[in-house]
Amino acid sequence: MNFDKYQRQIAHKKIGVNGQIKLKEASVLVVGAGGLGCPVLTYLTAAGVGKIGIVDGDDVELSNLPRQVLYSEQDIDKNKAKCALRYLKELNGDVKFQCFPMHLDNEFALEIVIDYDIVIDCTDDFATRYILNDACCIMGRPLVYAAISGDEGQVAVFNILAKELTATYRDLFPVPPQNDEVPTCEQSGVVGVLPGIIGLIQANEVIKIITEQKDVLMNQVLIFNLSNYQSHILEIPRNMDVKRPNTFEEFKSFNYAKFCNREDDAVEEIDFFNLEEMKKESNVVFVDVREESELASGKLEGFLVVPMSRFESEMKFIRATTKAVFICKSGSRSRKAAKIYKEKYSNVVVYSIRNGLEEKQKQMYH
Amino acid sequence: MKITIQAFGKIEEIIGDSDCTLNSGDTVKALYNQLAIQFPALANMMYAVAINNKIANPSSEIKEGDSIALLPPFSGG
Numbered sequence: 031m032n033f034d035k036y037q038r039q040i041a042h043k044k045i046g047v048n049g050q051i052k053l054k055e056a057s058v059l060v061v062g063a064g065g066l067g068c069p070v071l072t073y074l075t076a077a078g079v080g081k082i083g084i085v086d087g088d089d090v091e092l093s094n095l096p097r098q099v100l101y102s103e104q105d106i107d108k109n110k111a112k113c114a115l116r117y118l119k120e121l122n123g124d125v126k127f128q129c130f131p132m133h134l135d136n137e138f139a140l141e142i143v144i145d146y147d148i149v150i151d152c153t154d155d156f157a158t159r160y161i162l163n164d165a166c167c168i169m170g171r172p173l174v175y176a177a178i179s180g181d182e183g184q185v186a187v188f189n190i191l192a193k194e195l196t197a198t199y200r201d202l203f204p205v206p207p208q209n210d211e212v213p214t215c216e217q218s219g220v221v222g223v224l225p226g227i228i229g230l231i232q233a234n235e236v237i238k239i240i241t242e243q244k245d246v247l248m249n250q251v252l253i254f255n256l257s258n259y260q261s262h263i264l265e266i267p268r269n270m271d272v273k274r275p276n277t278f279e280e281f282k283s284f285n286y287a288k289f290c291n292r293e294d295d296a297v298e299e300i301d302f303f304n305l306e307e308m309k310k311e312s313n314v315v316f317v318d319v320r321e322e323s324e325l326a327s328g329k330l331e332g333f334l335v336v337p338m339s340r341f342e343s344e345m346k347f348i349r350a351t352t353k354a355v356f357i358c359k360s361g362s363r364s365r366k367a368a369k370i371y372k373e374k375y376s377n378v379v380v381y382s383i384r385n386g387l388e389e390k391q392k393q394m395y396h
Numbered sequence: 397m398k399i400t401i402q403a404f405g406k407i408e409e410i411i412g413d414s415d416c417t418l419n420s421g422d423t424v425k426a427l428y429n430q431l432a433i434q435f436p437a438l439a440n441m442m443y444a445v446a447i448n449n450k451i452a453n454p455s456s457e458i459k460e461g462d463s464i465a466l467l468p469p470f471s472g473g
Contacts, residue, residue: 062473064473065472065473066473067473151473152473153473154471154472154473155471156469156471176473177469177470177471177472177473178470178472178473179405179406179468179470179471179472180405180406180409182404182405182470183470184467184470201451202444202451202467203442203444203469205442206442206469207441207442207468207469208440208441208442212406212468212469212470212471213406213471214471214472215472218406218472220472225472225473251451251467253404253467262402262404262449262465263449264446264449264450264451264465264467265446265449265450265451266451267450267451269453271453
């Protein structure tokens with residue numbers, strides 16, 4: 031190890047030579063290379079963590095750039111995990127990287143998590159958060175969690191082995207919220223510095239765990255407010271009544287999409303590859319509910335564009351008689367659109383493309 | 397008894413600096429019900445309640461002078 035490179039960290043009394051060696055021997059899995067993932071990845075790479083796994087199935091979008099500072103305009107429409115890897119390799123050649131350009135699901139989560147000492151939750155959806163929490167509980171890995179909303183961020187260290195096992199995400203939120211109840215960054219907006227600050231608190235917790243420092247945020251959740259700089263720490267007692275999948279089998283067969291209210295009985299979800307089949311049928315209307323600003327990379331052939339922001343006033347133009355198929359980027363808005371359409375035109379059978387256009391990308395990786 | 401509430405995230409936008417009136421000995425469940433009446437937008441929302449900076453369960457009792465915090469899950473990353 032090049033001690034000169036890490037001299038400032040080694041000189042710090044809480045790190046020292048031993049701490050720097052611990053960092054080099056550690057492995058961390060960063061799930062999500064977005065607003066939180068970018069600072070987490072950058073600083074843990076620079077700090078000399080030995081092995082870092084990067085998981086993200088999304089492509090870089092223009093609207094990501096003000097907060098996802100690892101990416102440039104040249105990276106648009108390229109996979110985030112791959113773009114991040116290219117930059118991070120240059121930042122610190124001492125670090126070994128593993129790149130997973132895919133969305134983490136419960137089929138692969140355990141196999142990936144087992145190879146890492148610490149898992150870092152930088153995701154932006156509830157299904158993946160519950161998958162990560164449960165995978166970490168089953169595999170006995172600490173989970174360094176963060177999430178943001180508006181001007182606030184939450185940070186916590188879950189499931190770490192202290193004298194006894196500590197609180198998990200499910201002790202704080204046993205069940206996920208209803209669909210659309212919690213605004214996304216897309217809807218409520220976010221200033222780039224917030225995930226920057228919160229991601230760095232997350233990275234700091236990871237360094238504290240690896241170098242065995244005191245005062246790790248376990249059995250606690252920190253809430254930080256960007257506008258007035260107030261922070262609050264709430265204690266999380268373990269909740270013995272909380273249920274979750276406990277075995278490999280239970281975990282793999284658990285329907286996280288349904289658990290997180292991402293499935294609606296009135297709307298049938300179909301896979302992207304079923305589209306070709308449906309295109310052969312007559313009387314099927316195909317509707318893309320993405321916003322016009324998202325269509326820069328091209329419109330979908332055969333799809334009518336009715337942006338979600340104007341859906342209720344413009345859905346009359348859809349004129350479906352028997353079947354209507356809805357698509358968006360991730361499958362969330364299309365499900366909502368299909369439901370709204372069904373409520374108004376109950377004789378039409380509605381479909382939503384599961385995971386939207388992201389499903390198309392995912393198939394390219396498997 | 398009147399209790400002061402500190403709210404986070406979207407809940408703060410809904411209730412602002414509001415107070416809430418409860419009977420002494422009421423539980424967290426009663427607080428959820430009371431808030432749902434006072435602020436219908438909260439009726440179908442999921443959030444954690446902390447009493448004196450400690451996450452509570454629905455059967456926890458709220459006493460005069462307790463400080464209450466309401467924390468919704470955040471989704472952004």
